Amino acid sequence: MLLVDGDVDGPRFSGTDPATLLAVIVLARAARDALQGDTNNRCCGVNPLHGPSVDRRHVRISAEGNRRRMLSLCPLCLDSAVAAPRELRERMLTLPGPASPRVPCDEPEGSLLSVLGDGISRLVDRVRESARAH
Ligand SMILES: [Zn+2]
Incomplete structure (x- = not known):
């Protein structure tokens, strides 16, 4: 709700940029899962819309070079x-x-979703921090 409507006493976010909408979906799903007792804190790093993760692996994410990420x-x-x-x-x-070409959803550094790899609870913290900063 902080992302879509903004703080009651603060300015409102537009809620229309793709990263914000993706964050809303991820948080809504995590909240639904938590209400059903599933407190898995991590979602798929390849595509957060795939749902909860079951394990972590080093993955080569770039066609050029040998860039890998956990x-x-x-x-x-x-x-x-x-x-x-x-x-x-x-x-x-x-x-x-x-600046055009499309980027992985958790880049660039400092973006709302850049903390998603650290877990959904970290994303919740980031949303609260950015709401306070506005
Ligand atoms: Zn996946």
Whole structure:
């Protein structure tokens, strides 16, 4: 609600940029899961819309070079990490970047979703911090 409506006493966010909408979906799903007793704090790092992660793996995320990141993975992406690791790179959820080419949804550093790899509770903290800062 802080993301969509803003603080009651503060200014309102537009709620229309893709990163904000993605954060709203991730937080809504996590809240629904928590109400059902599932307090898994991590969602899939390849695409947060895949849902909760089951394990973490080092994943090569760039076609050039050897850039790897430790990512939380959903069951489907975990299978791919073993069987077809190149597919993961193509499956990464990207969002429109400030200077065109699309970027992975948890980049750039400092963006709302850049903390998602640290867990959903960290995203909640980030939302509260940004709401206080406005
Ligand atoms: Zn996944």
